[in-house]
Amino acid sequence: MRGRRIRFNLVNLFLWLLGGGLLAFAAFGSFLTLVEGRIQPSQWQSLVIAGIALGSVYALIALGYTLVYGILFMINFAHGEVFMWGAFTAFFAATALNDAGLMVSNPVLAFFLVLATSMLVSMLVAIMLERIAYRPLRGAPRLVPLITAIGASLFLQYTARGFYGSGVRAYPDYTLFDGTISIGFLSLSVKQAVVILAAVGLMLALYVFINRTRTGRAMRAVSEDKDVAAMMGINVDRIIVTTFAIGGLLAGAAGILYTLIFNQVLFFMGFLPGIKAFTAAVLGGIGNVIGAALGGLILGVVEQLGPNLFLSGYGVPSPNQLKDVIAFSVLVLVLIFRPSGLLGRKENT
Amino acid sequence: MQKYMRWSGMLVVLMLILAACQSGDGGSSSEPSAGESDPPASQGGGGAADCDADEFGCIELAEGDPIVIGTALVLTGANETLGLDSQYGAQVANELRPEIAGHEVEFNFQDDGCSTEGGTAAARALVSEENIAGVIGTSCSSAGIPAAEILSAEGIMLVSASNTAPSLTAPDTHEAFYARTAHNDSIQGAAMAQFVCEVLGLTTAATIDDGSAYADQLAAVFAAEFPSQCDGSITAEEAVTVGQTDFTGVLENIAADSPEFLYFPIFVAEGALITQQARETSGLDDTALGGADGILTPDWIAAAGSAANGTYLSGPDLAFSGDFYADEFLPAYTDVSGESEPISVFHAHAFDAYNMLADAIEAAAFTDGGTTYIPRSALRDAFFATSGYEGITGTLTCDENGDCADAKISVSEVQDGDFVRIWPEE
Numbered sequence: 001m002r003g004r005r006i007r008f009n010l011v012n013l014f015l016w017l018l019g020g021g022l023l024a025f026a027a028f029g030s031f032l033t034l035v036e037g038r039i040q041p042s043q044w045q046s047l048v049i050a051g052i053a054l055g056s057v058y059a060l061i062a063l064g065y066t067l068v069y070g071i072l073f074m075i076n077f078a079h080g081e082v083f084m085w086g087a088f089t090a091f092f093a094a095t096a097l098n099d100a101g102l103m104v105s106n107p108v109l110a111f112f113l114v115l116a117t118s119m120l121v122s123m124l125v126a127i128m129l130e131r132i133a134y135r136p137l138r139g140a141p142r143l144v145p146l147i148t149a150i151g152a153s154l155f156l157q158y159t160a161r162g163f164y165g166s167g168v169r170a171y172p173d174y175t176l177f178d179g180t181i182s183i184g185f186l187s188l189s190v191k192q193a194v195v196i197l198a199a200v201g202l203m204l205a206l207y208v209f210i211n212r213t214r215t216g217r218a219m220r221a222v223s224e225d226k227d228v229a230a231m232m233g234i235n236v237d238r239i240i241v242t243t244f245a246i247g248g249l250l251a252g253a254a255g256i257l258y259t260l261i262f263n264q265v266l267f268f269m270g271f272l273p274g275i276k277a278f279t280a281a282v283l284g285g286i287g288n289v290i291g292a293a294l295g296g297l298i299l300g301v302v303e304q305l306g307p308n309l310f311l312s313g314y315g316v317p318s319p320n321q322l323k324d325v326i327a328f329s330v331l332v333l334v335l336i337f338r339p340s341g342l343l344g345r346k347e348n349t
Numbered sequence: 350m351q352k353y354m355r356w357s358g359m360l361v362v363l364m365l366i367l368a369a370c371q372s373g374d375g376g377s378s379s380e381p382s383a384g385e386s387d388p389p390a391s392q393g394g395g396g397a398a399d400c401d402a403d404e405f406g407c408i409e410l411a412e413g414d415p416i417v418i419g420t421a422l423v424l425t426g427a428n429e430t431l432g433l434d435s436q437y438g439a440q441v442a443n444e445l446r447p448e449i450a451g452h453e454v455e456f457n458f459q460d461d462g463c464s465t466e467g468g469t470a471a472a473r474a475l476v477s478e479e480n481i482a483g484v485i486g487t488s489c490s491s492a493g494i495p496a497a498e499i500l501s502a503e504g505i506m507l508v509s510a511s512n513t514a515p516s517l518t519a520p521d522t523h524e525a526f527y528a529r530t531a532h533n534d535s536i537q538g539a540a541m542a543q544f545v546c547e548v549l550g551l552t553t554a555a556t557i558d559d560g561s562a563y564a565d566q567l568a569a570v571f572a573a574e575f576p577s578q579c580d581g582s583i584t585a586e587e588a589v590t591v592g593q594t595d596f597t598g599v600l601e602n603i604a605a606d607s608p609e610f611l612y613f614p615i616f617v618a619e620g621a622l623i624t625q626q627a628r629e630t631s632g633l634d635d636t637a638l639g640g641a642d643g644i645l646t647p648d649w650i651a652a653a654g655s656a657a658n659g660t661y662l663s664g665p666d667l668a669f670s671g672d673f674y675a676d677e678f679l680p681a682y683t684d685v686s687g688e689s690e691p692i693s694v695f696h697a698h699a700f701d702a703y704n705m706l707a708d709a710i711e712a713a714a715f716t717d718g719g720t721t722y723i724p725r726s727a728l729r730d731a732f733f734a735t736s737g738y739e740g741i742t743g744t745l746t747c748d749e750n751g752d753c754a755d756a757k758i759s760v761s762e763v764q765d766g767d768f769v770r771i772w773p774e775e
Contacts, residue, residue, distance in 0.1 A: 039605045043632065050597035166425040168618045170652040189629060262594045263625060264652050266427065266618065272592055304598050312602060318588035320599040321560065 019336040022329060025310070032313025039308060045186065047304045053192040053261060055300020056199030060254035061277030062284070062292035063206060064126075064247030070223045070287040071243050074142065077149035078129055080274015081156035082248050084267065086122035086255025088160055091169055091265045093117045098172040107176035119252035125156070126248025130241055153274075161267040171263045195257045202253055203293050206246065210289060215242060223287070276303075279331050285344025294342060303327045399715070405504025405725035408480050412719040415455035417478055418443075418706070421471035421486030421496055421507075423463040427618035430646045430692040432461065432488040435510045437686040438699030439485050442707075444681060449482070449707045450714040450721055457481065461492035463561075463616065464591075468492025472499035472507075481505060482723060483706045485699060489616075490514030490563040497524035504725035506732055508706055510699035513537060513642065514562045515570065518750040526729055528747055530698040530705070530740070532665060532756030534563070537641060538570025539578075540758035541612065541663045544772055546579030548760075549637060549661075551609040555585040557599060557623065559615040567614040567641055584608040589619060596626045604632025614641035614663075621652035628656045637661065646693040650766055657763045661771075664694050665742070666759035668775055674741050698754070701740035705732065705753070 033039070061083050068076045093114045097103050102110045133152040137145050177190045210216040221229040222239045230236050258273065259265055280299045284291025306326035311319035334342060400407035410416055420439060422432030436458065443454055457478055459471035468487050475484055476499060483506040487493040493512040500507045501524035509517075509529040516522045518533060545551050556572050558564035568586065575581045584606035587599045600623070603611065611633065613623050620640055627633050640649075642664035650657045667674075674697065682696060683689065709732035714723045735753060738745040743755025761768040 039601065040632075043601045043605060046631065047597060047601050050595065054595055161425075166427075167429055167648060168427040168621065168652050170621070170654055173654055262622060263654065264618070264621060268592075269594075272594075304595070307598050308602050318586060318599075320596075320602060321588040321590055323598055324590070 015336045019333050022333055029310040029313045033309055036313055047308065048301060049188045049192055051301035051304035052297060053195045055297035056196050057254050057258050058273065058277045058280045058300050059293040059296025060199055060202060060250045061273055062280040062296045063289060064251050065278050065281040066286055066289060066292040067243050067247050071219065071240060074145045075149065078153040078156055079247065079251060080270035081153050082122050082126045083251040083255050083273060084160060084270030085125045085156065086118040086252030087259045087265045087269060088164060089121040090114050090118035090256040090259055091171055094172050103172060111176060115253065115256055118256045119249045122252025122255060123245045123248035126244045127241060130244040157267055164267065166267060168264050168266050171259050191260055195260060198253065198257055202250060219243060282341055283331055283334050285341030288343045291341055291343035299327055302330050399724050400722055403724035403726045408482050408723040408725065410452050410480065410721040414452060416449050416452035417455050417457055417481045419457040419459060419475040419478065419481050419484040421459045421461045421468065421475060421484055423488040424460040426463060428463045428616050430648045431511060434691060434693035434696045435488060435699035437682055438510065438696030439703045440685045441678060441681045442700045442703035446704065446707060450711050452721060461487040461489060463489040463492060465491050465495055468496040469499065472496035476500065476503050482710055483508065485510065485702050487512060490517060491561045493517055494562055497527035501526040506706065506729055508702040510702045511695035514566045516562065516566060518752045520750055523750040528732060528751035528753055530702045530742060530745060530753050531695060532754045532758060533752050534567040535570050536756045537663055537758050538567050539574045541639065542571055542574035542578045544760045545610050546581060548772055551637065552579060552581045553584050553608045554581060554610040554612055555583065555587065555603045555608040557587045557589060557613040559589050559591050559619055561591065563643060564615045568612065571612055591619065593619060594622055596623050600627055600630040600633060604630050607632050608636060610637045610639060612639045614643060616643045617646065617649045617652060620644040621649055624653040624660060625656040642694055650763060658765065660763045661760055663758055663760050666757035667694060668770065669697065669741055678741060697741040701742050701745060704740065705735055705738055
């Protein structure tokens with residue numbers, strides 16, 4: 001008993017030393033970089049804005065992970081593919097509208113049409129996923145739906161590949177969002193502004209939905225305790241489907257916002273953002289909606305800023321190749337100091 | 350105790366079953382091979398002796414058997430045009446020369462995935478094909494490195510039409526059965542450095558590679574050549590990862606030194622994104638962009654959109670002398686591929702690779718009692734002895750490390766969504 005306790009403390013000590021060391025390394029690196037002064041303030045600013053834009057996309061996907069986890073305690077690894085289907089739908093809708101000329105004659109309407117179709121398709125994919133892949137396994141051990149999720153993810157990926165081929169497809173240009181705007185000393189491209197605003201709007205809408213509507217209250221009740229919620233007359237199945245549908249809608253929106261920034265779609269594109277968004281959800285505390293949004297933003301900004309800020313001062317060659325290392329180190333750091341994530345519920349750990 | 354006995358009993362039974370299975374397998378596979386190798390040994394004294402003398406044995410083809418040529422080209426993913434283009438080149442060559450050494454050619458198409466894993470998988474699949482005569486591939490250098498190793502260990506020729514990484518034919522790292530008809534990037538990187546210095550007159554440059562063998566080595570050659578060509582200086586040598594989509598961090602870091610030229614000899618997906626994002630990076634407004642043959646495909650222009658305009662790309666010079674290319678090859682290419690024009694730039698190299706391989710096979714092959722024997726080492730020696738071969742891409746002569754190309758590099762500029770060859774002047 002006693003020996004075990006000492007070992008436990010040693011492990012803890014080691015983890016704290018590791019965490020402290022990483023923090024000190026990053027802080028000293030930032031100091032060196034800033035003293036060197038090679039990168040201009042305007043560049044730091046555009047890095048932060050790019051990080052926020054990317055982070056809001058991560059946040060939208062992360063919300064889908066966290067909502068489903070909050071209710072079913074399962075990790076829906078196919079969620080990245082729901083996002084990918086949204087992006088593909090947006091690609092086809094945008095190309096069709098572009099061919100029809102609507103993108104030129106009425107770009108605002110065209111944008112909202114594309115947004116609506118891709119959100120709808122992603123929602124349908126998410127609902128089908130729940131109905132076909134997860135519901136039959138509702139009572140199974142937790143490992144079983146996890147494996148199913150990976151299978152479903154591969155299925156969705158390679159279905160897209162079968163339909164649309166394995167090449168990269170470029171998006172038609174939205175001339176609507178060309179140009180830059182400057183607010184005071186800030187200057188950002190219209191695309192980034194649209195992405196950030198749309199993401200923030202959707203997250204606010206979700207927050208209001210969860211906290212102010214009857215369905216939202218029912219979702220919270222199911223997340224607290226499924227059985228009691230069922231006894232209170234809540235249709236648990238319907239709430240679960242609703243949760244998947246909302247996650248799908250957000251992923252669809254993330255899909256079109258992502259393609260707005262990066263202009264191309266690929267059948268494999270859901271994988272990395274999916275992993276990143278999952279990381280963001282864990283970072284913020286999985287199961288917590290605000291945590292997912294926060295985690296996404298932090299991850300996005302750290303990814304953009306981190307390599308240049310922490311590493312370039314040390315003279316590390318090509319620091320930006322290590323941006324994923326930095327992103328995941330942040331995850332490790334957060335989990336060392338706060339094992340349930342930044343805003344995670346204690347009882348979940 | 351009894352429990353343990355039972356377990357160990359089961360273990361013994363399991364092991365016995367396993368052993369039985371293995372010996373069963375061994376028996377069944379050794380029988381036919383013995384059956385195959387026996388008759389020639391008894392029939393033709395000379396032939397069998399040659400085959401026995403050859404370290405890797407012979408390819409044996411009974412009368413009427415097809416001769417199998419493998420390909421390991423990238424057929425899926427963002428870089429599929431690179432592989433398909435080479436495949437069409439080989440197929441055109443095959444249409445004009447459907448038989449090698451009296452045997453009809455049958456292709457075995459494998460996908461190299463433009464990655465180390467893909468190259469390994471493709472090479473293993475081809476090695477398991479009995480009597481495979483040779484392989485055309487790979488498309489990407491990163492796939493070529495493991496594929497060359499695997500195929501060379503079995504004595505199978507691998508001839509690449511588009512691998513350009515210097516390490517593949519460097520004396521220390523060259524695999525014995527590897528050769529290529531594509532240029533070596535020590536030439537392409539130097540040519541690009543010369544172009545940037547002499548034609549564009551720029552003196553500062555930054556490079557981005559994606560960690561693949563091709564990009565890493567080509568960027569390094571450029572970075573080594575550029576300072577020596579015109580007192581130029583390299584401001585940054587950055588790297589990204591394959592599959593990355595956001596390059597703001599890299600580009601801002603590079604923009605801090607505002608280089609006049611940004612060279613990113615990488616592949617289609619990342620190359621298109623870097624092109625777009627570099628145009629939107631404020632510190633790179635006046636920076637000229639340049640890439641290499643990895644993105645010299647209409648797919649890249651389609652993916653990069655209008656941002657592609659004004660970019661300089663190096664690659665093999667397709668202004669071939671002779672009428673064959675325009676009059677016969679291109680129409681045949683259109684027939685085979687269904688494309689109106691070539692979708693990448695290494696089809697002619699693949700055409701030459703097929704024909705050189707065919708010539709080497711015919712030089713090494715001999716017939717005995719209706720069976721064709723091709724000793725593998727003799728095939729390799731015949732290929733490496735290729736000298737003054739008149740192909741589409743020029744006059745090809747192989748050196749001892751497998752560099753066969755008659756390397757001519759040209760630079761194109763993207764103008765209004767099309768590649769326009771601008772250097773060297775014809």
